[in-house]
Structures are given as C-alpha cells and as structure tokens.
Amino acid sequence: MRxxxxxxxxxxxxxxLLFSYRTSTxxxxxxxxxxQTTVTEQSTAGTGSGTGTSAAGKTYNGSVASxxxxxxxxxxxxxxxxxxxxxxxxxxxxxxxxxxxNAYALPVLRQETLAAQSANIDAVxxxxxxxxxxxxxxxxxxxxxxxx
Amino acid sequence: MTITAVPQRAWVEQxxxxxxxIHLRGDRLTGDDAEQRIAAVFAExxxxxxxxxxxxxxxxxxxxxxxxxxxxxxDPMLARVVALCDEARQRTEGWFDPRGLPDPRTGEPRxxxxxxxxxxxxxxAARHLATLDGYGWCLNAGGDVLVHAPADQPAWRVGxxxxxxxxxxxxxxxxxxxxxxxxxxxxxxxHIIDPRTRRxxxxxxxxxxxxxxxxxxxxxxxxxxxxxxxxxxxAEELDGYEALLVTRSGLxxxxxxxxxx
Numbered sequence: 001m002r003x004x005x006x007x008x009x010x011x012x013x014x015x016x017l018l019f020s021y022r023t024s025t026x027x028x029x030x031x032x033x034x035x036q037t038t039v040t041e042q043s044t045a046g047t048g049s050g051t052g053t054s055a056a057g058k059t060y061n062g063s064v065a066s067x068x069x070x071x072x073x074x075x076x077x078x079x080x081x082x083x084x085x086x087x088x089x090x091x092x093x094x095x096x097x098x099x100x101x102n103a104y105a106l107p108v109l110r111q112e113t114l115a116a117q118s119a120n121i122d123a124v125x126x127x128x129x130x131x132x133x134x135x136x137x138x139x140x141x142x143x144x145x146x147x148x
Numbered sequence: 149m150t151i152t153a154v155p156q157r158a159w160v161e162q163x164x165x166x167x168x169x170i171h172l173r174g175d176r177l178t179g180d181d182a183e184q185r186i187a188a189v190f191a192e193x194x195x196x197x198x199x200x201x202x203x204x205x206x207x208x209x210x211x212x213x214x215x216x217x218x219x220x221x222x223d224p225m226l227a228r229v230v231a232l233c234d235e236a237r238q239r240t241e242g243w244f245d246p247r248g249l250p251d252p253r254t255g256e257p258r259x260x261x262x263x264x265x266x267x268x269x270x271x272x273a274a275r276h277l278a279t280l281d282g283y284g285w286c287l288n289a290g291g292d293v294l295v296h297a298p299a300d301q302p303a304w305r306v307g308x309x310x311x312x313x314x315x316x317x318x319x320x321x322x323x324x325x326x327x328x329x330x331x332x333x334x335x336x337x338x339h340i341i342d343p344r345t346r347r348x349x350x351x352x353x354x355x356x357x358x359x360x361x362x363x364x365x366x367x368x369x370x371x372x373x374x375x376x377x378x379x380x381x382x383a384e385e386l387d388g389y390e391a392l393l394v395t396r397s398g399l400x401x402x403x404x405x406x407x408x409x
Contacts, residue, residue, distance in 0.1 A: 121305045122171065122286055123304060123305075123306045123307070124291065124293075124308075124309050125291050125292065126308070127309075127311065127354050139288060140167070142158075143167075146157055146158035146171060
C-alpha cells in the first residue's frame with residue numbers, strides 16, 4: 001500500500017510540475033518552486049481509495065489535491081504489483097494555456113510514469129538538486145515513501 | 149507486489165543548501181544504534197559545511213582566503229581539501245580547477261573547492277554507516293549517490309535523471325557498493341566553469357560518472373562537463389570509473405564499460 005501511495009504521490013507531483021513549468025516560463029522566475037503543496041499531498045494521496053478490482057488489475061484513486069494551478073487527481077491501475085495505467089481525471093482547465101498543456105503533456109506524463117515505475121528505482125542521481133528543486137523531485141517522493 | 153522484503157527507512161536533512169537523504173535497510177531501523185549513526189552522519193556534514201563553506205564569512209575557508217588564517221592554523225580538513233584539489237587538477241588534466249571560480253555571492257573570482265568538498269565529505273561521513281553490520285544504506289546528497297548493500301539484500305537501483313526534466317529517468321545503474329555522481333547544467337543553469345575560458349561550459353548538458361568512490365566520481369563528472377564531449381577518450385582511461393554524457397543537442401554517449409541499462 002505504501003508503494004501505491006508513493007506512485008500516486010509522485011504522479012501528482014509530476015502533474016504539479018507540468019503546470020509549474022508553465023508559470024516559471026511565463027512569469028517571473030521567482031514564482032518557480034511553488035509546488036510546496038506536493039509534500040502534504042503525500043498523505044492525501046495515501047488516503048486514496050481502492051476501487052474496481054478485476055482480473056485486469058485494481059484501480060486506486062488518489063484524493064483530489066488542490067494546487068495553485070487548480071485541482072489535480074490521479075488514478076493508477078495496478079496489476080501484479082506494477083502500474084499498468086495512469087489516468088488524470090481531474091486537472092486544471094482554467095485557461096487556454098492549461099488546455100494546451102493538457103493536450104500534449106498529460107499523455108507524455110502517463111508514459112513517463114509507467115517508464116519510471118517499471119525502472120523500480122531506489123534513488124535518483126541528477127545535477128545538483130537544490131532545496132527548492134527537491135520538493136518537486138522524484139527523489140523527494142522516494143524519501144517521503146520511507147520517512148518514519 | 150514488488151516490495152522488497154527488507155524493511156527500509158529514510159531520513160532527510162537540508163545541509164550545505166542541499167537535501168541530503170539517507171535510506172537504511174535492515175531488520176532494526178529504530179533504536180539507538182541506527183539513529184545515532186544517522187545523526188553522526190548529518191552532524192559531520194554540518195561541521196564540514198561550517199569549516200569549508202564558501203557562503204560563510206566565518207568558515208576557515210573564507211578566513212584563509214582573506215589572509216586572516218594560515219593553512220597550518222586552520223582546521224586540518226582545509227589543508228586536506230586543498231591537497232585533494234591539487235590532485236584533482238592533475239588527474240583531470242586541469243579540467244577540474246577550484247581557482248578563480250566566481251564567488252557564489254559576489255561573482256568575484258575566488259578559490260572555491262565546493263565541487264570536491266561535497267563528494268569528499270559525504271564519503272567521509274559514510275564511515276559512520278560502514279560499520280553498521282548487516283545493513284544496507286543509500287546516501288544521496290543533492291543527486292550524488294553513495295550506496296552499500298550487504299550480500300543478503302538486493303542491490304540499490306539508482307535512476308539517472310534526464311537533464312530535460314526531474315521526472316524523467318534515462319538510465320538505471322544497479323550497484324552493491326560505490327557511487328553515482330551527476331554534474332551538469334540542470335536545475336541551476338550553467339554553473340560549471342570551463343577553466344580555459346573562465347566561462348560557463350555549455351557543450352555538455354550533464355555527465356554521470358559511476359565508480360568506487362563518490363569523491364572521484366563527482367570530480368570526474370564535473371571535469372567532463374567542463375571539457376565537453378571531447379572528455380570521453382580521457383574518461384575511457386579512468387580505472388574503475390565509467391561515464392555517461394548528454395551533449396548539448398541531447399545525444400547520449402558513454403564509455404565502453406558503462407553498465408547496460
């Protein structure tokens with residue numbers, strides 16, 4: 001269950017990241033790193049309910065997480081301990097830019113989530129992660145899953 | 149479920165402006181033995197930061213640079229790091245060079261050994277974990293990773309982040325003991341200086357080096373970013389170390405011995 005929380009959490013983190021890119025490129029750089037909501041979302045994602053058991057797998061819905069760009073909800077389907085599908089049923093649609101992001105970025109995100117989890121990693125090596133960037137990083141999701 | 153049978157616990161602290169996380173695998177993850185050693189690792193990293201930080205006027209490094217402290221009177225760690233930086237300059241054919249780097253606060257040229265200090269300090273602090281018998285551990289300091297897995301535990305799987313986005317993993321390295329260090333322009337903009345031109349190196353977006361020590365993996369990765377894709381033949385000759393490089397145009401290149409994904 002912990003791993004499912006992590007998967008939901010890291011997917012929410014990635015969705016939030018997509019929208020924060022939009023903000024940081026369109027507005028002042030000072031607005032980047034604003035996704036601090038992601039850490040608290042770990043617990044809300046963890047309370048997600050398991051539904052829809054079938055031979056094909058089980059679907060878990062994360063709670064709706066409020067971010068500064070709008071509400072985000074992710075759901076994952078787990079089959080034999082692996083994520084086999086990722087859906088983002090709730091995402092920001094407030095303006096034209098949001099719709100543009102949704103059109104191309106969410107399918108990419110889906111692919112990447114599937115790729116990252118099939119890699120089943122324990123840690124992430126990357127060019128110096130600063131404290132700001134950490135909140136949005138995959139490593140922070142890996143850490144959050146094991147904090148006592 | 150693909151959950152490892154071994155219990156695992158993580159600790160995270162912000163030190164030297166970086167998130168430092170330690171994951172421990174073993175049967176007893178609470179109690180004094182494990183927790184005191186984790187505390188000792190963090191305490192040592194904070195101490196190194198106090199002595200060697202270029203951001204602090206009160207550090208021995210800054211006092212030495214101002215001429216207010218002689219090397220022989222400073223904390224012995226300073227002389228050790230200066231000696232290691234000299235060795236690093238030689239081993240990288242001059243491409244790792246702490247001299248004349250822009251001060252992180254003022255931009256003025258100064259001696260800044262930070263590119264070596266992090267890996268050296270993490271490796272040194274990890275000795276507190278090395279004597280924890282039967283435990284596996286994974287220490288990640290801002291994206292530079294050092295691991296140990298005992299024989300009865302699975303290897304650590306370290307994902308290498310794509311420079312285009314922190315949520316993308318481009319390769320995975322499986323390690324029982326050793327280091328994975330990545331340097332590049334991701335996250336902080338171009339921040340590795342080409343020592344020949346004194347300008348930011350831009351031909352390479354990221355270099356990851358894996359090998360037995362974090363100190364040298366990190367130094368070699370930084371030097372390779374400064375040198376650009378032409379560093380690959382040099383990296384081929386590094387005994388025990390392998391490099392993966394992402395060029396400015398996004399091409400992936402690696403040394404012949406790079407572990408298969």
